[in-house]
Amino acid sequence: MSKIVVLHSGGLDSSTLLGTFLQTTPPSEILTLSILYGQKHDREVYAAERISEFYHVEHEVFRIPSPVFQVRSEEGTPSSLTDDAEMPHQTYDELSTSVGVSPTYVPFRNGNLISIATSICLAYGGGIVATGVHAEDSRNWAYPDCTPEFIGGMQNAIYVGTYHRVRLVAPFQYMMKSDIVRLGLILKVPYEKTWSCYEGGDSPCGECPTCIERLEAFRVNGATDPVSYRRTNV
Amino acid sequence: MSKIVVLHSGGLDSSTLLGTFLQTTPPSEILTLSILYGQKHDREVYAAERISEFYHVEHEVFRIPSPVFQVRSEEGTPSSLTDDAEMPHQTYDELSTSVGVSPTYVPFRNGNLISIATSICLAYGGGIVATGVHAEDSRNWAYPDCTPEFIGGMQNAIYVGTYHRVRLVAPFQYMMKSDIVRLGLILKVPYEKTWSCYEGGDSPCGECPTCIERLEAFRVNGATDPVSYRRTNV
Numbered sequence: 001m002s003k004i005v006v007l008h009s010g011g012l013d014s015s016t017l018l019g020t021f022l023q024t025t026p027p028s029e030i031l032t033l034s035i036l037y038g039q040k041h042d043r044e045v046y047a048a049e050r051i052s053e054f055y056h057v058e059h060e061v062f063r064i065p066s067p068v069f070q071v072r073s074e075e076g077t078p079s080s081l082t083d084d085a086e087m088p089h090q091t092y093d094e095l096s097t098s099v100g101v102s103p104t105y106v107p108f109r110n111g112n113l114i115s116i117a118t119s120i121c122l123a124y125g126g127g128i129v130a131t132g133v134h135a136e137d138s139r140n141w142a143y144p145d146c147t148p149e150f151i152g153g154m155q156n157a158i159y160v161g162t163y164h165r166v167r168l169v170a171p172f173q174y175m176m177k178s179d180i181v182r183l184g185l186i187l188k189v190p191y192e193k194t195w196s197c198y199e200g201g202d203s204p205c206g207e208c209p210t211c212i213e214r215l216e217a218f219r220v221n222g223a224t225d226p227v228s229y230r231r232t233n234v
Numbered sequence: 235m236s237k238i239v240v241l242h243s244g245g246l247d248s249s250t251l252l253g254t255f256l257q258t259t260p261p262s263e264i265l266t267l268s269i270l271y272g273q274k275h276d277r278e279v280y281a282a283e284r285i286s287e288f289y290h291v292e293h294e295v296f297r298i299p300s301p302v303f304q305v306r307s308e309e310g311t312p313s314s315l316t317d318d319a320e321m322p323h324q325t326y327d328e329l330s331t332s333v334g335v336s337p338t339y340v341p342f343r344n345g346n347l348i349s350i351a352t353s354i355c356l357a358y359g360g361g362i363v364a365t366g367v368h369a370e371d372s373r374n375w376a377y378p379d380c381t382p383e384f385i386g387g388m389q390n391a392i393y394v395g396t397y398h399r400v401r402l403v404a405p406f407q408y409m410m411k412s413d414i415v416r417l418g419l420i421l422k423v424p425y426e427k428t429w430s431c432y433e434g435g436d437s438p439c440g441e442c443p444t445c446i447e448r449l450e451a452f453r454v455n456g457a458t459d460p461v462s463y464r465r466t467n468v
Contacts, residue, residue: 002309062299062302063299065296065297068296068350068353068354068357069353069357070357071357072354072357072358073357073358073359074359075236075358075359075360076356076357076358076359077356077357077359077360077399100397101397105397107352107353107356107357107396108349108352108353108356108392108395108396108400109353110395111345111348111349111352111353111391111392111395112346112349112350112353114345114349115342115345115346115348115349116302116346118341118342118345119302119303119341119342119343119345119346120302120306122310122311122341122342123302123303123304123305123306123307123310123311123341124306124307124309124310125307125308125309125310125311126309126311141397144394144395144396144397145391145394145395145396147394147395149390149394150390150391150394150395151391152390152391153387153388153389153390153391153392153394153395154387154388154391155387156383156384156386156387156390157345157379157384157385157386157387157388157391158342158345158387160378160379160381160383160384160387161342161344161345161378161379161381161384161387162341162342162378162379163334163335163339163375163378165311166342
């Protein structure tokens with residue numbers, strides 16, 4: 001038995017990725033994997049749990065001890081996802097033109113997440129590791145560990161480094177978020193159960209980069225985001 | 235301040251790598267990193283601690299929850315380093331011709347170790363991640379996650395995925411273990427403090443693949459391994 005291990009944040013992209021695999025694969029061959037790495041918005045893991053239940057897919061949560069991602073010197077790379085820095089209220093494009101390193105970048109997070117998923121996939125005999133990274137993640141170096149160049153390096157390392165037993169796939173890497181929403185609406189992905197916001201709390205803020213991007217993706221499709229935002233004028 | 239993060243198992247290769255960097259770099263710019271991942275021979279971490287002390291280098295131990303590397307199905311990839319399987323008493327070459335997947339391979343371990351080291355390096359602002367993998371690790375696919383092809387993929391992923399802030403280096407990747415010992419003897423690396431054996435216990439077994447390889451590397455150099463083996467006729 002081989003496994004498809006879907007890295008599942010509980011957000012829109014990885015939920016659509018899961019819905020896409022389920023078009024052709026029985027739920028028993030899929031494992032969703034969520035990682036707690038010290039993110040403020042750890043409630044995304046509960047969203048992932050609910051979505052996995054909805055799809056009857058086994059869900060696993062893995063915890064990375066948070067010191068790995070915490071800044072250790074003045075020159076270190078901080079992240080507003082894991083430290084005390086204020087969350088920016090800008091779009092990814094605005095952020096990318098105003099700063100060198102995106103304040104929401106978590107240092108080489110995806111290298112770690114993908115490597116853990118690869119080891120777990122091998123524990124089942126191998127198969128596929130899938131990530132929902134997309135073109136807006138990589139645009140303007142918002143997230144360098146989401147770029148096709150990063151994915152390509154990891155694909156080579158994983159294919160060679162697992163005796164060719166595991167392949168890394170990133171089916172959305174050249175798609176915009178609005179393309180993903182278009183696909184997900186057709187597949188009836190339960191977007192009301194997803195959590196994208198970088199802030200914690202009971203409802204998404206509507207102001208952080210990922211909330212802005214998500215709202216725009218629904219708007220482009222002439223659709224309404226089914227989740228309720230803290231800001232009421234979105 | 236940038237950091238050189240040396241992945242340090244406490245064994246011969248990574249100790250020589252550390253000694254090599256210290257020829258040109260002050261100890262304060264180096265961090266040694268050991269990982270507990272469920273290996274039976276976790277005493278190697280104490281060896282790493284002693285060697286780091288000897289060199290006045292900061293040493294850090296990171297624990298990966300062990301389920302990551304444990305087999306989950308009949309087709310899964312087991313490892314005699316982390317599970318109940320008996321340790322083979324053969325050379326790496328004998329193992330590689332008799333089996334497909336080396337019984338001492340830990341599923342994509344090095345992808346995980348290198349990714350953790352990369353995140354920690356970024357926490358200091360970036361620099362270098364160094365691994366002591368060598369040509370006998372990769373020969374005949376003993377360890378596919380030690381091959382130049384694996385390292386090349388990871389190098390690309392890391393350089394791109396960290397905003398060009400971290401480089402992965404593997405200075406010994408085309409050297410035999412005897413070449414490493416030759417270098418280490420010149421540099422007076424404290425080999426008496428190292429631990430290479432895959433078995434636990436008070437003294438190295440002298441019979442597992444890594445003990446056999448190590449003894450041969452000293453023999454080729456006309457030198458005597460300073461550690462005492464359990465087998466007295468080595």
